[in-house]
Amino acid sequence: MYGLTPDDLALQARARGFADELIAHEEYAEAHEGELPPDVAHRLEARAVELGLTATNMPVDVGGRGLSHLQQVLVQEQGGRVTNALAWCLTTPPGWWPAVANDHQRETWLIPTVEGRREECYAITEEHAGSDVSDLQATAARDGDDYVLNGVKWHVTSYNKADYVFFQAVLTTGEHAGEQALFVADKDTPGIRVVRTPAYTHTIAHHHPIVAFEDVRVPATHLIGSEDAGMSFVYEWFRYERLMIATRCLGAVERLVDEMSAFAAQRRIGLDRLADKQLVQAMLADSLTELFAARSMVYGLARSLDGQSGGLDLKVAHAQCSMAKLFCSEMAGRVADRAVQVFGGRGYMRENVAERFFRELRVERIWEGASEVQRVIIADQLGKRGRARLV
Incomplete structure (x- = not known):
């Protein structure tokens, strides 16, 4: 049905079997704030990698699976059968990154993320800029070889699980002042702090805190692509x-x-x-x-x-x-x-x-x-x- 090939069906069956493994842990997660015992969580994450169900959207030359959109759909559809975000271990790193990552970004963040050794989060949404991200108030100013980042971001999904963060801001200096740029920074960079972690309707282990960036200084190598991209x-x-x-x-x-x-x-x-x-x-x-x-x-x-x-x-x-x-x-x-x-x-x-x-x-x-x-x-x-x- 739906014209799926034998390879598609095999991938779908593999993803379905793994989803069934995750489903067995739902009630435990619901009763424990979304968390699984660390050994169980690590085993399931490793199992997702072993089955070839992670980084399905990433090209092969950076270690990804290089699957088609339809095949990615077949994997994520099975993940959707699972509650409590347990299927978020079916990771899909930023698909736009390989084409624009510089050597430092590629080795420091991109490849380790594709391999499942690092995890990202996005700091984009703000208190008064939700679905319309064109109205951001966060800023980035060039200062010598660095950029200085300032702003308060809301709903930073998976911040507690990630070890680095993408930060979207409006440039205040240079020929692209007024345009938006994207930066990457490790979470332990000075000036990054959690303001508070609200409780949400769902019961999952991935939190969505409000995060402040206060005079966060990052090298120019942390700019993603170009200033106007x-x-x-x-x-x-x-x-x-x-x-x-x-x-x-x-x-x-x-x-x-x-x-x-x-x-x-x-x-x-x-x-x-x-x-x-x-x-x-x-x-x-x-x-x-x-x-x-x-x-x-x-x-x-x-x-x-x-x-x-x-x-x-x-x-x-x-x-x-x-x-x-x-x-x-x-x-x-x-x-x-x-x-x-x-x-x-x-x-x-x-x-x-x-x-x-x-x-x-x-x-x-x-x-x-x-x-x-x-x-x-x-x-x-x-x-x-x-x-x-x-x-």
Whole structure:
């Protein structure tokens, strides 16, 4: 089904088997603030590397797997079946980095990250600049051979797990003053500190603290690409992450459909199965239909991206990734709500997969651009390019 090759199916099966290994640890993680015992976590991380399920988006010449977009989708979809962010060990380092990394960046951060020895986080979002990153207040000023970074960043996902950070800022000096640039710095660089770590709705081990950068001095070798390229990296990251969010939503919905179908088939209401009740059947049917539509969309988009590597229209790709994220994230929210309803009181228990996904999937409509932002992007491109260029 979906025209997958034998190699695709083998990769999918390998990723599915690993996801099943992770699923076995969900309830423990839920009961322990998202954390697994260190030996278990390290074993699973090593297992992901061993199975070839990490750095799937990275080229072979830096140690990555060099997989197609469709194959990356097949891996991340299975990761989406797992709650509590346990599947975040299926790492996808920054895909834009190999083409622009200087020798220092390549050896210090890029290759060790691809190999699974280092981990990054992104300090981009600010208190008053969320989905619209064009309104950043953080600054970077050239001072001799260094840059001095200042700003306060919010929702720095995985900061506690990472050992280095990407920092997006507006330049205040030089010919590119007013433009955005991207920098990389080790977390122990003087001037970087956690302001506070808020609690979030989900129960995962990756925190999202507020982080201050106060006169953080980094050498010019820590500038990513050129001074005027910062936004291009953000846009590429958004395109990729929006597709991957859509992909992981597919996995979550598949798991929910399987779980609530199995429950409805064995749950008895008097002499009747819950699955025989027409209103429950409607919820199951709608969920399965939406999964089919969403999966067809994502697989088709991935194939399209693979087929246009030489002449990709970035604006079209941006709008299409926005459409995938919008549809899949909102669809996943609807299915999670139905799943809680089908499970009834059980669906409100934290030990139940529907309850966990009900909480965890809500953020998919917010991060990497809220649903409302996706609609603006889509409508803008429809007006500029017309329907035929987009679908």
